[in-house]
Amino acid sequence: MQSFLAPALALLAILAPVGAAQDKGRLPEKPVKEERTGVEFQRTLPAAGGGTHTLVGTGVRTRTIFNVKVYAIGYYVDLPAAIRVLGKYKELKAERLEKNQEFGQDVVLGDHGKTLRLVLVRDVDAEDMREAFEDELQPRLKEKSKPADLESSQKIMDTFRGYFGTNMKEGDTIVFTWQPGGKLYTSVNNQEKGVIESHTLCWALFDIFLGPDAISPSARNNFLQGLHAELRRTAVAAKSNN
DSSP: OHHHHHHHHHHHHHHTHHHHHHHTTOOOOOOEEOTTTOOEEOSEEEOTTSSEEEEEEEEEEEETTTTEEEEEEEEEEOHHHHHHHHGGGTTSOGGGTTTOHHHHHHHHHOOSOEEEEEEESSOBOHHHHHHHHHHHHHHHHHHHSOGGGHHHHHHHHHHHHTTOOSOBOTTOEEEEEEETTTEEEEEETTEEEEEEEOHHHHHHHHHHHHSTTOSOHHHHHHHHHHHHHHHHHHHHHHHHHO
16 A cells, blocks of 8 residues: 555655745745656646646656656646546545546546646657557547547547657657647647647547556556645645635
8 A cells, every 4th residue: 555655645745845935935846856767847837728737747658578668757737627627536545546447537538637748768760659649549539439430530640640750859748738628739849739629539648648548557546646645635725724
């Protein structure tokens, strides 16, 4: 049990002083470092489409049986909106979190602002990147699309593939932001690639990292634990203020 809670508690301990430090006029705390890669993530991001998203967890994507690290991941959410959508889970016991499928499903399906920031820790060929996303997205899009919508889904996939036309290098960044209404914003190395309005694509993309079959189970656990810790923290703060 201790190992399951440790990542969330550690991240919460790092993040918790931020608000207090800003209230007292001090400089913000340092970025959060993903332990296995050393990649640093800012605590907040100005979100594409508007608003500010707050870091709730980090992780790493590995490939092959040798666990080659490909990119670090930071998961951000619009905290006030996430609390409104997921507030019913604030009393969920942390030890029951891993087995609560409903919580995991609502985290993915919730139409609140959320962002995934990927930072490459090795060079990746453009075609390899396109295929990696397509291999994960296509089955999900097919699963959720009605037969009449398959052609539209393919056009959406073609547009998405076009975002990755050049080889990626170590240190390059990819940012995906899901805004309410099923709007997916994508940027590569701070260059906006466009907006795709498709709730199905938003779900499929975030399900890759947050769903029950996530490509990095350890990262998913960190994300869910960190988000749940924020729900608990706000609940405790609300009780203290009453």
